[in-house]
Amino acid sequence: VQLQASGGGLVQTGDSLRLSCVASGRTLRGYTVGWFRQAPGKEREFVAGIRSSGGTTTYADSLKGRFTISRDSTQNTVYLQMNSLKDEDTAVYYCAAGSRIVLSQIGVSSSYDYWGQGTLVTVSS
DSSP: OEEEEEOOEEEETTOOEEEEEEEESSOOTTOEEEEEEEOTTSOOEEEEEEOSSTTOEEEOGGGBTTEEEEEOTTSSEEEEEEOSOOGGGOEEEEEEEESSOOGGGTTOGGGOSEEOOOEEEEEEO
């Protein structure tokens, strides 16, 4: 599975942005997909994940209510809707996919088999 993350850019505090993660090679059916981010000088952190079975979603506690992860009906694209963006949301955002991820491990980066190249989100005040 090849993943292509896109949709990043320069926005202002309070703006919204939607990131897309498009799969090629095969669909994302059967895969759990997660979004992670890495800010300058910081470790990569979990943002949100969506399971293939049932579409159960999980979010980092600090982002609940502002970010929403979803997947389209074709199972080829996963989105990350980000609202009320803050300066601290500035980071490179990565999408990842894995085929055998239990719910308790959805926030663990090593659980994922495939990674996209990342898309930069810069939030400026």
